[in-house]
Amino acid sequence: MIRFVARRFATIPLVVLGVVTILFIIFKSVPGDEAAFVAGATATQAEIEAVRVQLGLDQPLIEQYVRHVSGLLVGDFGYSTTFRGNPLPHIINRLPATLALAAAAIGLTIVVGIPAGVVAAAYRNRLPDYLISLSVVGLLAIPNFWLGMLLIAWLSVDLGLLPSFGSSGPVSLVIPTLALAARLIALVARMTRGVVIEELRKDYVRTARAKGLSKGLALRRHVLRNVMIPTVTVIGLQAGYLLGGSVVVERLCAWPGIGDLLLTAVSVRDYTLVQAIVLIFVVSFLTINIAVEVIYRFVNPRLRYA
């Protein structure tokens, strides 16, 4: 197991190097002159050239690339015009907020989505199933920013229960978490329902029931374990969506995470900062994928011997 995890993580540097290279090429081919932007709207050509030299943008691309990669190795993400230096400390400063939001959203999904799916399956074609399935369709259809706005208007403005923006204590997490998790909860509930219904038809369930287990006990003892495999897959895959969705939700709720910082970076055209944040998003995504593979082996012992 440890060897497997180590092996999986050993692939990360190679993939990251590929990602860094692709990002570098993308950012170098973005239209517009980085030096001209840094120098400001009214800069003369001579001033722009001076900035170009200062930022090392006059060097051949290959040299810029080598400098970029060797900088990353020691944690130097380059010169961010926004922060007048290495943006890494500022990104790290913002990272906990984004991680807290993502963790809360995944936690809520597990706590709400899976039980909802199981309940819907257990009461298939009866009232609880109809209610849950209808909510699922609704939650899938509502865009997260709109749901967030509704929640702010209702929970914060009308009822005065929650802060309307920002992060002032754990209660601030509620609205962004709900807005971010809604779609994921719906997806997981819908999928869990389908898988449970399928599993309930299988022989081992009939055997368990024949042994005298109640339906509920058969569900919990036998079915749930088998349901976990596809559920972990979906949650893992959707973690990428959470990162993307967090950009929107963070901005809406003025949540001080890196998604919000990314939008700021784009609006002031801080290439270095955008590049650094995108890289961190990509690395997070890779890490989550590997984590999912590891969790797989826990929930599905068959894979351990494959």
Add this chain to the structure above:
Amino acid sequence: MRRREFLMGAAGAALLSTLPAGAIRAFAQNAAGVITFGQSTSVLTLDPAHGAFTGYPGGYEAALLLFDRLLDFDADMKIVPQLAESFTMSADLKSCELKLRSGVTFHDGTPCDAAAIKFNIERMMNKEINTTNRPLWDPIVGADIVDDKTLVIRTSAPFAQLPNTLAHGSGAIVSPAAIEKFGEDGFAQNPVGAGPYMMESFNAGQELKLKAFDAYWGEKPGASGVVFRFIAEPATRINALTTGAVDVIDSVPVQLVSQLEGNADIEVVRRPGLRPIGLALNLTHPALSDVKVRKALNLAVPVATIAEKVFFGFAKAPDSPLAFDAIGHKSVGETVFDQEQAKALLAEAGYNPGSDGVLEKDGAKLTLKLYAPEGLFPGDVAVAEIVAASLKQVGVDAQITKIEKGAYWDHLRQDKANLAWDLAMFGFNPSNASGTYHLASLFKSNADDNAKPDVWNVGRYHNAEVDELLVAADSAPEESARLEALGKAQELIWADAPYLWLQINENVSAVRKPVTGVSVMPIVFTNLRNAAKA
């Protein structure tokens, strides 16, 4: 029984998410005496040099409280004393003598004396340190200390706008000791000035906390502290104001103002801006080089209706190339909507309808490429669409290209060979409020029209008479003569119609009781310098 457990579990889990809510009403209410400002743009850097205060205008709004300047603008953009008790321009307009206030200290306790001011002027003159706002600082060649209360600033040529430069946001006086301490790169995150508020904590891009500076030379600040909080989303800003989590918000979208107007606790503060929006015309385009065509384009678009309907009356049609509150503005014309006259002018210019209704001349269709950014100017894309539809009605085929706002300036300021647009939306905000600066930036002939424009004369406008008037507006010894030259220049430019003039938007902010004294300056800034909270 077991099923019920399942249901209970699911319901319990759903409840759990709302549990911590409790009944804590009015949570984010602020500490007494602290004003919280929900800003639409974040404060990133706080240094007048090195790219100036960013993001715009959020950084400048914070700088207004942190830093004092030699001179200041009052609410009507008149220049008034601040760190200088008085100023006198020399007769040749090539120097300015300033009498300095004594006993002023920076937040770090060091004196804000003649030497510190000289340090600041020289720092802003240095092109490597101060990379932006160059047109404001380039004319300055030196500062001389006459005695410890008197300083003379010299310029290379007559420069009547020198007081405007000193009153401009980039004229903020910083503590030389703090520059020494934090370095040129570190100061922007550790600003030290001589303004009424000093920095308490700064989390760039999120939150800036200021507290009242007890040793401030002037009137005591009206609040014990001011917090600048970045809230990008307009609806979230409005909600934050409604719930009382913030006291002031800026950039209220005009379509959302009605939400606030019924609320007795909230006052909407509005002021026309200094930035007239229009479509720059590419005068190197054969059709647009003809003034008749340019005038026809101006006649074809219902500008007043756009101001009324798109902006709910929070905008006005312009009456000059300058905005109403720009210094030296003169009403030189009016926008007229008359499509029949537009058609007649186009016919005079030799354009006749082709088979598809689009005008043609010598087989060439009057097809114009209209560039509009998304989200850079108020209602930019919507306005561009109305303009295109209106132009279509007189037979001009304007094709809209939407440009991502981060890349827009590059498209706009191109050398001639790469100029891809015929009409491009643009608005210039003269941050020193000077009409002369505004017109010179947009309409002074470029040194070389094939290269990139010197400043913002992106359409390659040429009028030798305007060039001369702009020199006079900057260097005539008498103020009345300068204003007259500026007025005449506005008339000539208006008659030449190098733009399709659109609208001047109002800046709209909102303030919650009991905060008072918040003003919206014509240069976009929501100013909390004189704000008070009991």
